[in-house]
Amino acid sequence: MIFLLRHGETELNLQGRLQGRSQASLTEAGRSFAHDTARVISREVGEDDCVVFTSPLIRALETTEIIGSALSGLRKTVTDDRISELCFGKWDGLTNDEIDAGWPGDRDVGAPGEWYFNSPGGEGFDAFRLRLAHFLDDVTNDPQKHRIIVSHGLAGRVLRGIHADLSTPDTMSLPVPSQAFFILQTHGGIKEVAVE
DSSP states (O other), X not given: OEEEEEOOOXXXXXXXXOOTTOOOOBOHHHXXXXXXXXXXXXXXXXXXXXXXXXXXXXXXXXXHHHHHHTOTTEEEEEEOGGGSOOOOGGGTTOBHHHHHHHSTTGGGSSSTTGGGGGOTTOOOHHHHHXXXXXXXXXXXXXXXXXXXXXXXXXXXXHHHHHHTTOOHXXXXXXXXXXXXXXXXXXXXXXXXXXXX
């Protein structure tokens, strides 16, 4: 079974900033979400073997530490840069208003969500999708019974799109809930699990 979750809330989330490769620690609410998620996932995996794959960004590492501490069957934690959030280049750490002031109209170009990939010095969609697809291929073939991926909002959205073989517009239309994680099922199925 493959679990896919986003890191918990950060101060940059609260400020409405694109985090990208910016470093930010979890808020109390972010840590609480990670603890609640850990409790739900640990019930699902029980004593079974599992591995956690995490982005190297601080917010994901802090979430991973909390998740890992709840898993009695944890065999290893793997830090993998391929599941880092999209690099927004000059837009990393900016709000939508700051982007609009500095680059008028750039967020209005293309289909919904496409503007993320227009950032100066940032990462394009094709490169982003390719690195995530390579990662997902490797995780799918990992021998551990349960695989837990701790990533980011946009990266998680694209990972789900790859798994379900969705078009780019459908992928970019996927929701990014703040109080849930996903189970990537066989044959492209995806189950959303609410965390309360």
